Amino acid sequence: MxxxxxxxxxxxxxxxxxxxxxxxxxxxLVWTFDTGMVGRLTPEAISSVTLGAQIMFTVSNVFGALGVGTTAMISRNIGxxxxxRAEKVAVQALSLGIIISMIVGSVGIIFSKNIFYRLVDDIEVVKLGTEYLRIVFIGAFFLIPTMIGNSILRGAGNTYIPMISAAxxxxxxxxxxxxxxFGKFGFPRMETKGAAIATGFGQVVGAIITFYYLFRKNPYIQVRIKNLFKFNGETLNSLVNLSFPAILEVFMNEGSRLVSSFWIAQLGTIAYASHSITVAAESISFMPGYGFAIAATTLVGQNLGSKNVDRAEKSVKASTYYAILLMGIVGMLFFIVPYPIMRLFSSDKDTVLLASKCLRIGAFEQIPTAIGMTLSGALKGAGDTKGPFRxxxxxxxxxxxPLIFLIVYAFKLPLIYIWIATNIQYLVEAILMYIRYKKGSWKEILIN
Structure with missing residues (x-):
């Protein structure tokens, strides 16, 4: 048995x-294709698109973290x-997401030029970036509700529709x-404007698929259009209380990465380029951790909802084991063949050589990251969003x-020490997540 x-x-x-x-x-992959195609344009075009996309997606990810509380509440009620009750939570979350998206999109469109003026001095980058940002912020009207809609589906146990929507x-x-x-098949050549339109259109298409499934009768969960914007104070309060620490966590993580990148840029062009392509390879390695964290979030919530604490614990143990296994394999590849991997991201020998050294160090962060990500997902699924935030x-x-600041400004050490510092960060995070999880207070959290 x-x-x-x-x-x-x-x-x-x-x-x-x-x-x-x-x-x-x-x-x-779509980010890689975007970068590759825009990379054939001018340096100003590359800078404007890269910075504009980072701004829009950072803002969307922050507010999309409302989906964390949504998943926790829905999975608990489904269990x-x-x-x-799960459908009532879903309609409240989606309604709030639509309102937030309208505010965020409108503010972004209005203040796009001011944002770029404050960030860069190049007039051409400001011009192209403003045009790009205004268009992609129209997509934010759809992106944030889509993110929350996909969180609703994941909480109900459906990760296939979010995948199809994204695909x-x-x-x-x-x-x-x-x-x-590039102006193919009779269309005009629009360059950065074309990149923005393509991004926004893709977000609209993704929204249509997610909403179509949510609004129609299905075996998982249904949002009834007639109930949109009919808010319930108690449900809304629970949703915001659960999600707000997750929103702060995303905001803090994104901000930390942004500040770190500014500091690392002081190490020189080759160092910064090497760091950037190593981060690109590293981001792919995090995917198993993300996937099993999603599984842990959903299964913990559903099993706690059905009062089966033992099965919730077993699901966390199994999810963590699989995440460690897959990310451990990736770590071995990073350690054994870093140079060929980095050659996929750049043709510059100096950049690739330095990046391969960083990637070999990054191999040691894989298992701690797997533990930290999966246990964080488990805690959030139980309704403990404050723990991962803290x-x-x-x-x-x-x-x-502090470590990166000391490495760059105080000791003026080379780039590889930055990667040693991030290894320390992920190790500390894994240890603290494990301690938080083993305390077991997550088993007693009540969610309405």
Whole structure:
């Protein structure tokens, strides 16, 4: 019986994790294609698109973190067989997401020029970046609700529709980039404007797929259009209280990475380029951790909802094991063959050589990262969003930023020490997540 139960749980975990991993892979690939196609334009075009995309997606990710509380509440109610309550939570979350997206999109469109003026001095970059940002912020009207809609589906146990939504959106984005940037098939050559239109159109397509599934009758969860914007104070309060620490966590992590990149740029052009392409390779390695964290979030919430704490713990243990296994394999590849991997990202020998040294160091962060990401997902699924936020606060402000500042400005050490510092950060994070998880207070959290 135990073996049968283990097989059943493994199947549930992979059913949830694999589509989520593939979804993240698609997002990474579309970013790579975007960068490659825009990279054929002028340096000003590259700078404007890169910076504009970073601004828009950072803002969207911050507010999209409302989906963390949404997933926790919905998975708990689905586990308790309270579908009606889960649907009420879903409609509240989606309504709030639509309102936030309208505000964020409008503010972004209005203040795009001011944002670029404050960030860069190059007039051409300001001009191109303003045009790009205004268009992609129209896409934010759709992106934030889509992110929350996908969180609703994941909480209900459906990771396939978010994957299909992302796949279709990204295909339209890539094709649109090629056609509109370079003026193919009779379309005018629009360059950066074309890149923005393709990105925005892809987001609209993704939204249509997610909303179509949410609004129609399906085996998982349904949002009824007639109930949109009919807010319930108690439900809304619970949703915001659960999500707000996650929103702060994303904001802090994004801000920390941004500040770090400014500091690392002081090490020189080759060092910064090497760091950038190593981060690109590293981001791919995080996908298994992300996928199994999603599985842990959903299964912990559902099992706690059904009062099966033992099964919730087993799901976390199994998810963590699989994340360690897959990311450990990636870590071995990073350590054994870093140079060929980095050659995929650059043809400059000096950049690749330095990046391969960084990647070999990054190999040691894989297992701690797997543990930290999966346990963070488990805690959030139980409704403990404050714990991961506090741990991120500690690891960013007491570990990552101070170490990088000292390396760059005080000791003036080479780039490889930056990667040693990030290894320390991920190790500390894994230890603190494990301590938080083992305390077991997450088992007692009540969610309405």
């Amino acid at each position: 135990a073996l049968l139960e283990d097989k059943k749980m493994s199947k549930e975990i992979f059913t949830l994790a694999l589509p989520a991993i593939f979804e993240m892979l698609l997002h990474t 308790a067989m309270n579908t009606e 279709t959106a990204n295909i339209f984005n890539i094709v649109g980039d090629y056609v509109l940037i 741990i991120s606060l500690i690891t960013n402000f007491l570990v990552r930023l």
